[in-house]
Amino acid sequence: MGTTAVALLSASEQAIGRAPATALPARPTPLPLSAVRLRPSPYATAVEVNRTYLLRLSADRLLHNFMVYAGLPAKAPIYGGWESDTIAGHTLGHYLTALVLMNAQTGDQECRRRADYIVAELARAQAKRGTGYVGALGRKRKDGTIVDGEEIFPEVMRGEIKSGGFDLNGSWSPLYTVHKVFAGLLDVHGAWGNTQALTVATGLATYFEKVFAALDDAQMQMLLGCEYGGLNESYAELSARTGDRRWLVVAERLYDRKMLDPMVAGQDKLANFHANTQVPKVVGLARIHELNGKQPPADAARFFWKTVTQHHSYVIGGNADREYFTEPDSIATHITEQTCEHCNTYNMLKLTQHLYGWEPDGALFDYYERAHLNHVMAAQNPKNAGFSYMTPLMTGAPRSYSTPADDVFWCCVGSGMESHAKHGEAIFWEGGTTLLVNLYIPAEARWQARAAVLTLETRYPFEPESRLTLTKLGKPGRFPIALRVPAWAGDRATVTVNGAAVEPTMAKGYAIIDRRWKAGDVVALTVPLDLRLESAPGDADTVAVLRGPMVLAADLGPNEAKWEQADPAMVGADLLAAFTPVPADRATYTTRGIIRPGDLNFVPFYSQYERRSAVYFKRFSEVAWKTEEAAFRTEQARLKDIAARSVDVMHLGEMQPERDHALTSEISYPVSYRGRNGRDARSGGFLEFTMKTRPGPLALQATYWGDERARDFDILVDNVKVATQHLEADRPGKFFDVDYPLPIGLTKGKTSVKVRFVPHDRSSAGPVFGARMIIVKPVATA
Structure with a gap:
């Protein structure tokens, strides 16, 4: 009887598409970026715009200081902006990684050729120095001249460490810059086995191993008070590549106790810390945990992610005001023209993928999707391939983008190069026999485990349906497909297989369909895209408008027209009822009667590249507005007056x-x-x-x-x-x-x-x- 019951249950599950909750894999991994090709969408456009930008850059100009400081002739003049400052060289590291990602995402062989060329030039410069060191960073002496930054490291080894958080003995965040080059070399090696890249990286690692070995623990902590990026991650990764534990030992020593000890202890002490100095440290801890299996690094990574996303993040998924964390749940008092540095979100998404690889949970990708759509996609101007440093959320504040003529090369130009080379990297995941779909971005992918070609068709989040077709299936049979159902969709998402409704198993934010699949089968997910309000942490009456995962903003006009009016407010009892779609499939709305001083049109925030926006609104009842209006306008007028006279x-x-x-x-x-x-x-x-x-x-x-x-x-x-x-x-x-x-x-x-x-x-x-x-x-x- 027991056997018959099990057989009947299996048949029933197959008929209605249900699956046991255990169908979610314990350790999922993303399908390789090289196996994913984007189909037409804003994401595909972002990649192509970025590809044009990457190929417009000169490798030799980025290599200028590496050559000159090694005593070799430069082949091209140095770039300006940050590359002519003491942080020179960080862009080249980002550029290497971006070339690797772009090659994987598009198959562009010129990107691979350039990456190999840069590695060969770095090897040449490293050999000329003869110390293992290779770098472009400078050191500003007291007379103002900028010289080879390597001269600070013998001083550091003698215990002469002077730092104000970003400056180290006259060089701007030098270990941060070292990390970027280190990471780029490892990425080139990992992509296609360039052994020269691993050799250069190992030489660089050996040089700094000696620097760190000369310091006692107190001196090491003093050194780590200066921004060091994710250098711990690079040393951990080098250990994984080489199988040599000595590099993991160095990675574990790159541990800033002042910031990381509270994370291990589950204490939110983030206020007043420079945000992007901290996020890469935690990404490094995540990688260290994956190699040493110790629990404290994992505890710190999980606590940090939860704390930042739930208590320190704006509605678009970004964090920090003027680059710094503030007190927890104080977002409502920090809506300024300097919110949301792009690098922070770039690194938070890396951390999210690490945590997801330890245990799948749809909540992780609910955050990922929000930040990816509303912040990362806002940080590139598709008209000119410019990158934003901050994404301001203060009403009327324009975005500022780099341009090819600027030669600014901010940190966010570097992380922007990477972010817009890999929009396909986290769409599809696999584990055991399960296929997981985490992002609804039009794409085609090769799934090697099943000799399959997957086609994901969607206009989400503009339209509610996403359709996954098993275009080819070399190994048909029974296996689970798990589709992420965002938490905001509640229980109103629907799933169909070949047009027929099925009742999937729900587990950790996924609709799981376990059945016998064949080539040509189509599974579709439809989610509601109703409007909703979300309060800013710290004030229930400071609200933003969302449609599904998409943040909407009031369009305040082009950047050229200064915004000199009072901040608009929302007044009324049923605010969302006053929004009318025009048309619905473009996520644009008009309002009637709820905005003071007058009605506004709402549009997707990310797309406001060259226009001013209002994202957060103070919310009032009709009675409260009459009481507050005078004081509200007076304070707004005072702030506008100061700004106008500045x-x-x-x-x-x-x-x-x-x-x-x-x-x-x-x-x-x-x-x-x-x-x-x-x-x-x-x-x-x-x-x-x-x-x-x-x-x-x-x-x-x-x-x-x-x-x-x-x-x-x-x-x-x-x-x-x-x-x-x-x-x-x-x-x-x-x-x-x-x-x-x-x-x-x-x-x-x-x-x-x-x-x-x-x-x-x-x-x-x-x-x-x-x-x-x-x-x-x-x-x-x-």
Whole structure:
């Protein structure tokens, strides 16, 4: 009887397409990127735009410093921007990885040829040096000259370590740059077995193994206080490639206790940490866990991912304000023009794939899909192949993209090269006998395990249905197909096989259909794409609008037209009822009667490449709006007025603004209070930076925190003292601005001035949480 019951159950399962929950594999892996080809879609367009960009770059220009610092002639002039600064070389590492990914995604053989050429040139430079080191990073000496950055490492080995978080002995994040080159070499080796790439990587690893071996634990922690990227990941990967455990030992020692110990302990101490400095460290921990099997690295990786995605992320899946994590669940108070650095999301998606490979869970890819669609796809301008550094969510803030003429080569240009070379990499996964579909992106894939060709046809998330066809199936038979059902779809998703409805088994966010499959079979998933509101962490009444996984934004017009109005608000009881699709298959909507001051059109946020947007809205009832409107408009007007009168703005304590304003300092440190970054100067030191001016009366405005201990400092403009500032705890719990009117003769005929903060003896200057050069309002006359 028992045998008959089992046989009947199996037949029933086959008839209705159900499967045991155990059909989800324990350790899934993605189908190789080289086995996936994208079909026409915005993702395929992004890849092709990026391919054109990659092939437009000059390998020899990126190699310039590698050659010159090795004593070899350069074949082309150096690029500008970051590549002419002391962080030079990081772009080449990204470029190597991007070429590998583009070759896999498209089969472009020129990408492989270029990667092999770069490796051969690096090998030549490494051999010329004779130390194992190869690099392009520079070192800025006290006289301002930039020289070969290798000269800092003997100093480090002697214990001479000076760092403010990004600067190490006069070089900008040098170990971060080393990691990018290291990772690129390993990617070339892994893609097609280029042994020369592994040799160069091993030489580089050996050089830095000696550097680290010279340091005791305290010195090592001091060194790791400077951004080191995912260098731990590269050493772990080298151990896996070579089978040599010595490299895993180095990887394990690259462990920043200040940040990572709380993650292991399950404590959210992320506030005030530079976000993208931390994410690669955790990606490295994930790789280390995969090799040593120890639990603490896995615990830290899981806790970090959960903490960042649930308590530190914006609606588009990105994180950080002006590059820094803030207090947990404080997103609503950090909706600024500097949100969501692309590199952070690039690395968070890498971490997501590691965690998914340990245990499949649809929730992981719910996050992945959201960040991939709304942030990564927003970070490339398909018109000119430009990449964004930040993706601003402040109402009316325009996106800023690199252009080929800029030669900026930000970190996010590098991660952008990679992100838009691999949009097919995480669509299909396999494990055991199961095929999993995690992303609904039009694609064709070869599934070797079943000698199959898979065709995924969809206009999702613009339309609700996605159809997977087993176009070829060399090994037909029974196996499970698991389709991710996003959590927001609830129990309203439907599945059909060859047009007939089936009732799948649901497990961990997947609809699983286990049956005998044959060539030509079609399984389709349809999900509801209703609108919904999502509150920002920290304020239930700061909301964004989503349609399925897609974030919608109010279209505020082209970038060329400045947004100088009050931020729009939503007012009413049933807000979503006021949205009307026009037309529905394009995810565009009009509103009627709920937006103050007037109705707006809503469109997919990611596609607002050259247009201004509103993503987050304050939500009010009709009664509350009448009470709040006056105060709301007054504060908005004040902020708009300051912005309109600003000639130049300096965000102190932030890497790129400080470089843009030529900051110099001594005994000065970046700080962050209440999510705002700043910088102070201690007794005997100073901080100085350049600010733009314009004709007419000007004032320097500085922002301070009202809860400081007593301190005094002078403020000088072009070496003329304009004020002495006293701070003490007299304005608890708030930031405040102080305006320092400047004598007209101090700025007359000048395009810029130097602003200097100097502490009194045994005191501190600041912290200063930003400075502005503003136009003085004319005095009203009767």
